[in-house]
Amino acid sequence: xxxxxxxxxxxxxxxxxxxxxxxxxxxxxxxxxxxxxxxxxxxxxxxxxxxxxxxxxxxxxxxxxxxxxxxxxxxxxxxxxxxxxxxxxxxxxxxxxxxxxxxxxxxxxxxxxxxxxxxxxxxxxxxxxxxxxxxxxxxxxxxxxxxxxxxxxxxxxxxxxxxxxxxxxxxxxxxxxxxxxxxxxxxxxxxxxxxxxxxxxxxxxxxxxxxxxxxxxxxxxxxxxxxxxxxxxxxxxxxxxxxxxxxxxxxxxxxxxxxxxxxxxxxxxxxxxxxxxxxxxxxxxxxxxxxxxxxxxxxx
Amino acid sequence: xxxxxxxxxxxxxxxxxxxxxxxxxxxxxxxxxxxxxxxxxxxxxxxxxxxxxxxxxxxxxxxxxxxxxxxxxxxxxxxxxxxxxxxxxxxxxxxxxxxxxxxxxxxxxxxxxxxxxxxxxxxxxxxxxxxxxxxxxxxxxxxxxxxxxxxxxxxxxxxxxxxxxxxxxxxxxxxxxxxxxxxxxxxxxxxxxxxxxxxxxxxxxxxxxxxxxxxxxxxxxxxxxxxxxxxxxxxxxxxxxxxxxxxxxxxxxxxxxxxxxxxxxxxxxxxxxxxxxxxxxxxxxxxxxxxxxxxxxxxx
Numbered sequence: 104x105x106x107x108x109x110x111x112x113x114x115x116x117x118x119x120x121x122x123x124x125x126x127x128x129x130x131x132x133x134x135x136x137x138x139x140x141x142x143x144x145x146x147x148x149x150x151x152x153x154x155x156x157x158x159x160x161x162x163x164x165x166x167x168x169x170x171x172x173x174x175x176x177x178x179x180x181x182x183x184x185x186x187x188x189x190x191x192x193x194x195x196x197x198x199x200x201x202x203x204x205x206x207x208x209x210x211x212x213x214x215x216x217x218x219x220x221x222x223x224x225x226x227x228x229x230x231x232x233x234x235x236x237x238x239x240x241x242x243x244x245x246x247x248x249x250x251x252x253x254x255x256x257x258x259x260x261x262x263x264x265x266x267x268x269x270x271x272x273x274x275x276x277x278x279x280x281x282x283x284x285x286x287x288x289x290x291x292x293x294x295x296x297x298x299x300x301x302x303x304x305x306x307x308x309x310x311x312x313x314x315x316x317x318x319x320x321x322x323x324x325x326x327x328x329x330x331x332x333x334x335x336x337x338x339x340x341x342x343x344x345x346x347x348x349x350x351x352x353x354x355x356x357x358x359x360x361x362x363x364x365x366x367x368x369x370x371x372x373x374x375x376x377x378x379x380x381x382x383x384x385x386x387x388x389x390x391x392x393x394x395x396x397x398x399x400x401x402x403x
Numbered sequence: 404x405x406x407x408x409x410x411x412x413x414x415x416x417x418x419x420x421x422x423x424x425x426x427x428x429x430x431x432x433x434x435x436x437x438x439x440x441x442x443x444x445x446x447x448x449x450x451x452x453x454x455x456x457x458x459x460x461x462x463x464x465x466x467x468x469x470x471x472x473x474x475x476x477x478x479x480x481x482x483x484x485x486x487x488x489x490x491x492x493x494x495x496x497x498x499x500x501x502x503x504x505x506x507x508x509x510x511x512x513x514x515x516x517x518x519x520x521x522x523x524x525x526x527x528x529x530x531x532x533x534x535x536x537x538x539x540x541x542x543x544x545x546x547x548x549x550x551x552x553x554x555x556x557x558x559x560x561x562x563x564x565x566x567x568x569x570x571x572x573x574x575x576x577x578x579x580x581x582x583x584x585x586x587x588x589x590x591x592x593x594x595x596x597x598x599x600x601x602x603x604x605x606x607x608x609x610x611x612x613x614x615x616x617x618x619x620x621x622x623x624x625x626x627x628x629x630x631x632x633x634x635x636x637x638x639x640x641x642x643x644x645x646x647x648x649x650x651x652x653x654x655x656x657x658x659x660x661x662x663x664x665x666x667x668x669x670x671x672x673x674x675x676x677x678x679x680x681x682x683x684x685x686x687x688x689x690x691x692x693x694x695x696x697x698x699x700x701x702x703x
Contacts, residue, residue, distance in 0.1 A: 115478070115479075115482055116479055116482045116483065117444060117445050117448060117479070118448065120448075120449070122445065123475075141441060141442060141444070141445070141471075141472065141475040142441060142442045142445055144417060144441070145417050145422065145441070145442055148417060148418065148420075149420075165507040166507070167474060167475060167478045167504065168475075168478075171441075171471075171474055171475045171478075172441065174467060174471055175423075175441040175467060175468075175471045178415070178467045178468075178471075179415075179416055179417070182415055182416045183416070196507055199503065200503055200504055203499065203500055203503060204467065204500055207465040207466070207496055207544065244507065
């Protein structure tokens, strides 16, 4: 299960009570922060996000509406005596900006920050349950989307069948690996009779700020949920291209071509007070579409 | 008349829906911004402040909770195609921080920024109506308070008397300068009979972040309103001294010694959810005291 909580759904110029980009991606094991526009730490408080649980922050690109809240979050971590290492992933340049502001701001931080520079498509984080990787999008400056993929769980033991066939505990690992069980009497019990298919791992893609860019379809193919920006309405394709942003129909076309299950749209221009019209436009091309609402948690 | 709108009344760690420090000081002619913590531009939108009217921003010191919102405000000015020059006053170091972030953030700004370095007590802004100056306070790092003084208005003409004595229009300037009028018949009409005393100019002092520091009384003497921090409650003098902050009774004692008319307290520690107790403590020493509320405009 992957849960995405939207902290900011607006584009660069905050308006209509909407905030610049930020979202929390949560699995059973981890909290990740994706982008960190101004006011992110305030939004975390508003929506009761456990900020201390976040050890990895992914910054898509260095336009201010995606990172101006980071320095405030870091200094607040300092004031709260955080101990855990913090990992920050972004294109080149962020470390210099943060480190320049730290000395005057609040003395020494009681934790280490590790800055990781994004410069190619690669795996950024991986454990037994999850892989996080980045993929290039097409924006005015170097910019990456992030892909969160739960690993396919091994088959689970069927407790009743295991008991019925008296499979010894020492053989459980073998069952997990897919082996059949042979009883003392020499009877072969197929693995499929002793285990239950686990739910497939979920896949969530954050597509950052981008012009219409079909190459991202490869990375986000078959995702359960994607967040794709729709800065502008249909008909504004020229303006969108000039600014390396997307329109509603462009985002929906990407969702369609990548055969994803659900589309969440955001990064709305300040020119739109009511974003329901954006949702309507996108859903005419790709039906399972929602307009991101700040404070709402989307679960796949 | 001077109007002070509080945008943030909290200390460094945002809490209880309260924001880091920022306030707008408004006269009939000007809008000034004093400090600019994270979220200031969002608070301006919340409270319908005309941000485009602000040409001068005063930053007391370089702790992040007093300037982290500045880069976001500046880039938003850029997105809104601001044309007017912007003047920013702060201790040394801010220009480097802002200029480092501008290129990647949003190309060229369509307006000029003039950075002014504070390093002594001096007049920062002056016109026919108002003088703004800074005064040193006692904080962990270099830090200044700001004093807003309306100039004493000249006496106003009394329209009925001027008509009665048939004072020619060409003599009005002389009347403003305090001269008596001599009629054609040689009768001397005293200036005081032809003019009305204007209201005295108002005086507002923002005392920034500071330990208990009596030398500021000189600058803020007889002010109509002062904003003095009360990060901590009475009894926390040791903690306050260690962090170069003030308690409620210390702020109130300063108000008393400086013989000001009204005390507004703020910069509340996140440890206090209910700040009415801080107001109560301060008002036991200095009666005319209010606890600053975000979005409220205090007029003198």
